[in-house]
Amino acid sequence: MLSAEDNASLTRVGRGTPLGELMRRYWQPVAAVAELAEHPTKPVRLLGEDLVLYKDGAGRYGLLDRHCAHRRADLCYGIVEARGLRCNYHGWLYDGAGACLEQPFEEAARPEARFKDKIRLSAYPVEAKAGLLWAYLGPAPAPLVPDWDLYHEPGYKQIVFAEVPCNWFQGQENSIDPIHFEWLHSNWSQALRGDNGPRAPTHVKIGFSEFDWGFVYRRVRADTDEQDELWTVGRVCLWPNCLYTGKFEWRVPIDDETTLHVAWFNDPLPGNEPYEQPRIPYWHAPVKDPVTGRWITTHVMNQDFVAWAGQGRIADRTKEHLGESDRGVILFRKRMLEEAAVVARGGEPKAVVRDPMKNVRLSLPRVRAGRGTPLGVSADRPRPMLWHAGQPKAIAEEYARVWDERARRVKA
Numbered sequence: 001m002l003s004a005e006d007n008a009s010l011t012r013v014g015r016g017t018p019l020g021e022l023m024r025r026y027w028q029p030v031a032a033v034a035e036l037a038e039h040p041t042k043p044v045r046l047l048g049e050d051l052v053l054y055k056d057g058a059g060r061y062g063l064l065d066r067h068c069a070h071r072r073a074d075l076c077y078g079i080v081e082a083r084g085l086r087c088n089y090h091g092w093l094y095d096g097a098g099a100c101l102e103q104p105f106e107e108a109a110r111p112e113a114r115f116k117d118k119i120r121l122s123a124y125p126v127e128a129k130a131g132l133l134w135a136y137l138g139p140a141p142a143p144l145v146p147d148w149d150l151y152h153e154p155g156y157k158q159i160v161f162a163e164v165p166c167n168w169f170q171g172q173e174n175s176i177d178p179i180h181f182e183w184l185h186s187n188w189s190q191a192l193r194g195d196n197g198p199r200a201p202t203h204v205k206i207g208f209s210e211f212d213w214g215f216v217y218r219r220v221r222a223d224t225d226e227q228d229e230l231w232t233v234g235r236v237c238l239w240p241n242c243l244y245t246g247k248f249e250w251r252v253p254i255d256d257e258t259t260l261h262v263a264w265f266n267d268p269l270p271g272n273e274p275y276e277q278p279r280i281p282y283w284h285a286p287v288k289d290p291v292t293g294r295w296i297t298t299h300v301m302n303q304d305f306v307a308w309a310g311q312g313r314i315a316d317r318t319k320e321h322l323g324e325s326d327r328g329v330i331l332f333r334k335r336m337l338e339e340a341a342v343v344a345r346g347g348e349p350k351a352v353v354r355d356p357m358k359n360v361r362l363s364l365p366r367v368r369a370g371r372g373t374p375l376g377v378s379a380d381r382p383r384p385m386l387w388h389a390g391q392p393k394a395i396a397e398e399y400a401r402v403w404d405e406r407a408r409r410v411k412a
């Protein structure tokens, strides 16, 4: 149980709030590189701020106030040009730093006023990495986007976005809750299938330890022992808002009551040589069945979303009853509040990367063959996507095609 005050501190994301300021010290994934290649502007709401992400005519990315400084037209409908983004309403032109470069009528009518020099939009840096576009809303100088080793491994990569109608912190608490696996993903799936057979072996032991990039959590089930990789290696609750299990799942705060879930997959291919994927595809996964309006419950992440959103738009933690299984959740809350206090004192919080020499293929503990994770390269063709409902057929087919090609090459 938490005080109402701590609950507010952990869940508010606006500028000037404790966690809003902490989260502004980290880069957040907001779009796919492929998305902006298809259409050069995209509305982005991040940490409660309404913004427009765009790619200008010179190939540079920018992230500006969503609304024009003149009379607030929506810059998502702006015109991209070599020097920046031009408002479609009266033609004011902005660059990636938020400076107003042109005001066609003002400059013709009263050039000596230099009205444009008085105009500035909020502007934030954008970086491309691993097929994603990352935004940083904090103070300069911006740190580096972490370069995780998995980004460089061969495989078929894809990015999946889903919008979940609840506060992001509920999602990240789930990243350090090992007991939900046996219930939400095993026993509930079984019950949904109408299967009354024996339930999944219960967890008998859980452990948590903090390291540079977050927390490792470990678990032993009734049918395993401490030799199991899920105990010896564990899984990573990656600071501040990601789960890493050989794939990434970022819980990105759109605002206090909505989360953009960004999943990044690297599925195995036969053979182990480098593989250049020309473009990392992306898709948007539904969370509700459009016909019935009910939550989708068939896939792993969809099940997680049902649990998080079911806790309410912002879970009322003054009413909960935490037990032994929640030791990780308690640890995570405590550390987030401590790091928010570090930021409030003007310090640098945990896991900010600044040294380019060190930011090279950073490695994380990874379970290779443990229970519940995809086993390396199997002899079988790819299975359907387990994690998210709604994978477009074209992406499943492309993966199968690439897989077959590699399998033929490996055999030859």
Ligand code: FES
Pocket: 068, 069, 070, 071, 072, 073, 087, 088, 089, 090, 091, 092
């Ligand atoms: S509202 Fe954008 S130029 Fe007028």
Ligand SMILES: [Fe+2]
Pocket: 174, 180, 181, 184, 185, 300, 304
């Ligand atoms: Fe889960």
